[in-house]
Amino acid sequence: MQMLNIGFGNFVSAERIISLTSPESAPIKRLIQDSRDRGSLIDASCGRRTRSVIITDSDHVVLSAMSADTLAGRLNGNETEGTDGE
Numbered sequence: 001m002q003m004l005n006i007g008f009g010n011f012v013s014a015e016r017i018i019s020l021t022s023p024e025s026a027p028i029k030r031l032i033q034d035s036r037d038r039g040s041l042i043d044a045s046c047g048r049r050t051r052s053v054i055i056t057d058s059d060h061v062v063l064s065a066m067s068a069d070t071l072a073g074r075l076n077g078n079e080t081e082g083t084d085g086e
Contacts, residue, residue: 004075006064010044012054014075019055020068028053035061 003011021028032053035041040060048065055061064071
């Protein structure tokens with residue numbers, strides 16, 4: 001099982017990720033609020049500004065302080081891609 005480091009010692013199973021998105025759009029903001037209401041929101045941003053939203057196949061929504069570009073780079077095997085959020 002491959003794990004993706006999403007910052008601050010937090011990891012997500014790479015096989016379970018459906019989407020990496022930016023939190024800026026209104027539909028994503030609604031998705032975050034809906035998952036918070038359902039109890040399926042995981043805030044792994046450690047109090048920092050949310051820079052990416054990870055949507056998993058189990059309908060969980062994970063917030064990260066690392067940018068979606070950085071996480072995508074890590075997911076594709078480029079471990080040196082940016083260090084924002086840490």
